[in-house]
Amino acid sequence: MKEFNMRSIGTIHSPYLETSQIPKGLGTRHTAEGMLELLPEFAAGLQDIEGFSHLILIWVFHRSEGYELVGTPPSDDKPHGVFTTRAPRRPNPIGLTVVELDRREGNFLHLRGVDMLDGTPVLDIKPYTSSVPEERLRRGWLEEAEKRARGEKQA
Ligand SMILES: C[S@@+](CC[C@H](N)C(=O)[O-])C[C@H]1O[C@@H](n2cnc3c(N)ncnc32)[C@H](O)[C@@H]1O
Numbered sequence: 363m364k365e366f367n368m369r370s371i372g373t374i375h376s377p378y379l380e381t382s383q384i385p386k387g388l389g390t391r392h393t394a395e396g397m398l399e400l401l402p403e404f405a406a407g408l409q410d411i412e413g414f415s416h417l418i419l420i421w422v423f424h425r426s427e428g429y430e431l432v433g434t435p436p437s438d439d440k441p442h443g444v445f446t447t448r449a450p451r452r453p454n455p456i457g458l459t460v461v462e463l464d465r466r467e468g469n470f471l472h473l474r475g476v477d478m479l480d481g482t483p484v485l486d487i488k489p490y491t492s493s494v495p496e497e498r499l500r501r502g503w504l505e506e507a508e509k510r511a512r513g514e515k516q517a
Contacts, residue, residue, distance in 0.1 A: 370483035372400040372469075374421065376476045381425070381450075384477055386436040388511050395464070396476035398484055405469040407487075416490035417463050417471070422483045423455035438507040446502055457482070460490050 376396040378384050385392065398419065400408065411417070428451055434440065435447045444452050457478060464472040471487075 368485055370401075370422070370485060371404045371487075372398050372484045374398055374419075374476060374478050374480065374482040374484060376478055376480045376482065378476075378479050381479065384479075388437045388508055392459075392475045392477045394474075394476050396461075396473050398471040398473060398487070400469040400471070400484075400487075402469050408466060408469070408471070411463065411471070411487075411489075412466055414463060414489040416460055417473075418488040418490050419457075419459045419461055419484055420486040420488070421457045421459070421478060422485060423450040423452075423457050424481075424483055425479060426450040426455050429453050429455075438503060440503070440507075442503055456485070 374396055375398075377394055429444065430449070430451050431444050432441050433444065433447070433449055433451070435442060435449060448457075450457070459475070459477055461476060462474040464474055466472070
């Protein structure tokens with residue numbers, strides 16, 4: 363197995379101090395505001411970021427321990443493989459969130475749509491440029507769980 367060393371480039375300031383405070387389950391929309399404080403040594407890398415409405419944040423589930431290869435997510439009552447879910451307990455505890463960029467103030471990014479704990483370490487930022495047409499997108503068990511929740515019949 364290969365190992366890679368990474369360091370955080372910044373930290374999330376979020377209203378969530380405990381995981382129980384973060385909205386979960388089917389249909390959840392994340393609208394909470396937060397900030398990413400980038401380490402000043404990386405601030406030059408934010409040049410031109412204001413042109414993007416949304417960003418992909420790659421971060422570490424720093425308060426999760428161990429992993430479970432099959433588990434039941436809050437959005438379903440059936441078990442699924444970890445690589446088909448967004449569960450925090452995974453072999454590499456990496457989180458990925460698409461957030462809306464409200465504004466930049468120096469090395470601070472003001473964001474909407476955070477779903478991570480206060481103090482979460484951030485590994486990377488990338489611009490969000492969606493490219494998968496809706497008709498090509500399949501959403502696996504989640505689509506079925508949503509249909510069940512709406513009371514629709516399974517095919
Ligand atoms: C379902 S995950 C989704 C996170 C991200 N959008 C993703 O897809 O990777 C979000 C949950 O992770 C947990 N969580 C958030 N920040 C965390 C952190 N820093 N350490 C451990 N668990 C965290 C909370 O329970 C939260 O509800």
